[in-house]
Amino acid sequence: MKKWLLSTIFGLSILLISIIPALADGPVKTLPGDITLAQAQKILTAAVKKAEEIKVPMNIAIVxxxxxxxAFYRQEDAFIGSIDISIKKAVTARYFNMSTRALGAASQVGKSLYGIEVSNNGLILFAGxxxxxxxxxxxxxxxxxxxxxVDEDESVAMAGAAVIK
Known part of the structure; x- marks a missing residue:
């Protein structure tokens, strides 16, 4: 037993020693299929422009x-309570790979996803x-x-999303 334990500790030590230099190289680069900061900024710019056009102060979150x-942007006078909602809308859309409007429709009473909003520490199921x-x-x-x-929120989100295609 002692021999097995010592060999396991030795093996893990070697593994750690080989990993440490890789960690020193800095953060991992963005993987293909993940948004870059430059893309997020471009999306934010388009979304803010749309919010300014419709004259509604918005909280805009990108995951x-x-x-x-x-990335996150809160316009002057945007509701403080909407900060969390904007982030949760983005997370909800990504977790289920559909718009929050579509997920909301699928989660109504009698539908297959009824009650899903209580999963994942709370989801947002209306448009945006x-x-x-x-x-x-x-x-x-x-x-x-x-x-x-919700329609204004979704129009701003769609304006942001449109620039990435």
Missing amino acids: DAGGNLK GVLLVDGNNVIIGAIGVSGGS
């Missing part, structure tokens, strides 16, 4: 392919969360917008 927050799909038809993230009516 990467893993559902992690990549849209997938971000690149020119190769690969999902690279999602955008979530909150601050106006």
Whole structure:
């Protein structure tokens, strides 16, 4: 038993020693199929422009392919309560690979996804969360917008998403 334990510890030590230099090289580069910061900024710019056109202050969140927050913008006078909603709309769209409007329709009473909103620490099931799909038809993230009516939120999200295609 002692021999097995010692050999296991030795093996793990060798593994750690080989990994440490790789960690010193800095953060891992963005993988194919994940949104870049430059893309996120371009999407934010288009979404903010649309929000300014319709004169509704918005919170705009962009998540990467893993559902992690990549970029966020809160316009002056946008509702504080909409910060969390915009992020959750983006995460919800990405987790289920569909717009929050479509997921909301599928989660109504009597539908197959009824009750899904209580999963994943809470989901948002009304319009304003849209997938971000690149020119190769690969999902690279999602955008979530909150601050106006659900139709206004979705129009701002769609304006942002449109620039990535």
